[in-house]
Amino acid sequence: MSYKSYVTEDYYQNQHDGDIIPEEKIEKALKQASRHIDSLTYNRIVSQGFSSLTEFQQEIIREVVCMQADFEYENADEINSVLSSYSINGVSAQFGSSWNVFTDKGVAMKRDVYALLQQTGLCCMLAR
Structure with missing residues (x-):
């Protein structure tokens, strides 16, 4: 059974x-975003x-997957960069967690999108 x-689309x-x-890249982007959502939700959806x-959780997850796929597509070069920061002629850029980007488990996501995902109740690590 393959992952869906x-x-x-x-x-x-x-x-x-x-x-x-682009249409020819949608399926791959949505699948990757879904896998990243699985990582951030401790595979609880799986x-x-x-x-x-619940319908509420399903709708949020669908919306978050779409927003994450867009974010990952638009920022692929920065997300895949091995650099954590650089500076050229006094101008610097830093990758990783920042005021508007959340990173966890190797997944970069806009903080407001992660806050939306948290509304599902699936992102909390439970104490054992």
Whole structure:
């Protein structure tokens, strides 16, 4: 059984009104974003099954996957850079956690998108 994204191409294009990712790259981008969501939710979606989640959780996850896929596509060069910072002629740039980007488990995500994902209740690490 192959891994499927939590969002279809149709949902991305028509419900989310996605137009950032070229059509031939949408499926791959959505699958990668879904895997990153799985990492940030401790694979709880995989273990419970997407259809077992509440409608509220499902809708948030769909929206977050779309927003994450857009973010990763638009910022692929910076996200994949091995540099953590650089400076040229007094101008510097830094990669990693910043005021508007959250990074955890190797996943970079806009903080407001992560805050939306947290509303599902699936991002908290439970004490054992």
